[in-house]
Amino acid sequence: MAERQRGRPRSFDREAALETATLVFWEHGYEATSVADLTRAMGIAAPSLYAAFGNKESLFTEVVQRYGQRYGAFMLRALQEEPTARGAVSRMLREAAREYTEPGRPTGCLTLIAATGGTTASPGVEESLRAIRAANVAAIESRVRADVASGGLPPGTDAAALARYSAAVVQGLSQQARDGATREQLEGVAATAMRAWPA
Amino acid sequence: MAERQRGRPRSFDREAALETATLVFWEHGYEATSVADLTRAMGIAAPSLYAAFGNKESLFTEVVQRYGQRYGAFMLRALQEEPTARGAVSRMLREAAREYTEPGRPTGCLTLIAATGGTTASPGVEESLRAIRAANVAAIESRVRADVASGGLPPGTDAAALARYSAAVVQGLSQQARDGATREQLEGVAATAMRAWPA
DNA sequence: CCCATTGCATAGCGCCCGATATAGAATTCG
DNA sequence: CGAATTCTATATCGGGCGCTATGCAATGGG
Numbered sequence: 001m002a003e004r005q006r007g008r009p010r011s012f013d014r015e016a017a018l019e020t021a022t023l024v025f026w027e028h029g030y031e032a033t034s035v036a037d038l039t040r041a042m043g044i045a046a047p048s049l050y051a052a053f054g055n056k057e058s059l060f061t062e063v064v065q066r067y068g069q070r071y072g073a074f075m076l077r078a079l080q081e082e083p084t085a086r087g088a089v090s091r092m093l094r095e096a097a098r099e100y101t102e103p104g105r106p107t108g109c110l111t112l113i114a115a116t117g118g119t120t121a122s123p124g125v126e127e128s129l130r131a132i133r134a135a136n137v138a139a140i141e142s143r144v145r146a147d148v149a150s151g152g153l154p155p156g157t158d159a160a161a162l163a164r165y166s167a168a169v170v171q172g173l174s175q176q177a178r179d180g181a182t183r184e185q186l187e188g189v190a191a192t193a194m195r196a197w198p199a
Numbered sequence: 200m201a202e203r204q205r206g207r208p209r210s211f212d213r214e215a216a217l218e219t220a221t222l223v224f225w226e227h228g229y230e231a232t233s234v235a236d237l238t239r240a241m242g243i244a245a246p247s248l249y250a251a252f253g254n255k256e257s258l259f260t261e262v263v264q265r266y267g268q269r270y271g272a273f274m275l276r277a278l279q280e281e282p283t284a285r286g287a288v289s290r291m292l293r294e295a296a297r298e299y300t301e302p303g304r305p306t307g308c309l310t311l312i313a314a315t316g317g318t319t320a321s322p323g324v325e326e327s328l329r330a331i332r333a334a335n336v337a338a339i340e341s342r343v344r345a346d347v348a349s350g351g352l353p354p355g356t357d358a359a360a361l362a363r364y365s366a367a368v369v370q371g372l373s374q375q376a377r378d379g380a381t382r383e384q385l386e387g388v389a390a391t392a393m394r395a396w397p398a
Numbered sequence: 399c400c401c402a403t404t405g406c407a408t409a410g411c412g413c414c415c416g417a418t419a420t421a422g423a424a425t426t427c428g
Numbered sequence: 429c430g431a432a433t434t435c436t437a438t439a440t441c442g443g444g445c446g447c448t449a450t451g452c453a454a455t456g457g458g
Contacts, residue, residue: 051404233416
């Protein structure tokens, strides 16, 4: 891993380039972002990009993975750290309102923005994003189910519906942010959404 | 309008071709749909498409307008026909769950599917879709505001937040449908969402 | 100091994109 | 009928796409 490399050293910061690529994909989506857009923003030529990241799709895959750790982690963190499912989802929605309108970066959520239709262009891209979204729904449902089992939520609670509802609200927050909603407006949506939660 | 035309008559049904184009755009989005995809599905050659519809963007504009009258009208209809704002939004969400999973056509909502990022490719396309979404939010808010004024909803009700919340849920329903949720699952989301509504 | 190794820069590959020029086919008018 | 008009079919156009072949620059090993 830390082996000294023999040839000419890379003249750009791979991590910084990855961050730049993240912002471009986040802003314009996968299809609408061309390799020329990427190389221009990253300040490198095409062969450097291909040498460092493989191709456009594998670069995007790496971007998405990194995005999940950097920008999307607030959701799982809220689900893990809060003592109750209700508190976890409430925090998740509140933080989504903040994250999706954070100044200095694109609005909304990359995993919701970046793909449009279905099976048209890149089969793997849309499928991997869908898998991430499905995992998020499952994580919420698991958290809700745990609280139902422990008595923190009423026994008749439909965990699947509550989880899917919560995920839908997050996705709606992203779309609203994309359409120009302010942080305060999204916080209002998040607060409203929590009124649907069982007592 | 009904004037006899002089030359060779068109050999395809313009309305049917428009419907076919709607389904293709609905399935794959604007960017990911190529003119070749359209001509193949519509069963006509490229010059016929350009003669009948102008270009790809103007065809899409016509598709979106027609979609709003055919497939998206249920929202405004619910807002106009139901006696209370709560009933209107409840019906809107219930019908969205049904519409977005209707067999035999693409899932979700065209105006939410068809555009990805922002200002990249076609400036007018994304902007016109955003305008439609904004109009929908405004229509909901107007309906809520009317009920607050008439006493059908509590005086302190935040009409803007409630409207934006409702729109966000609709958008979440579309995304969930796109991700493969069943009609029953979406109806569960819609029912859950209505619990946030004021008594 | 020479060479192997690796990255960078220029230039360009084949391909598909949206859009069209041209010529022929089908209709109405006189 | 011929002439004018309108649509269709074939065959492209220029351009941007993702990607790469080639040659030069910069480093480490001997």
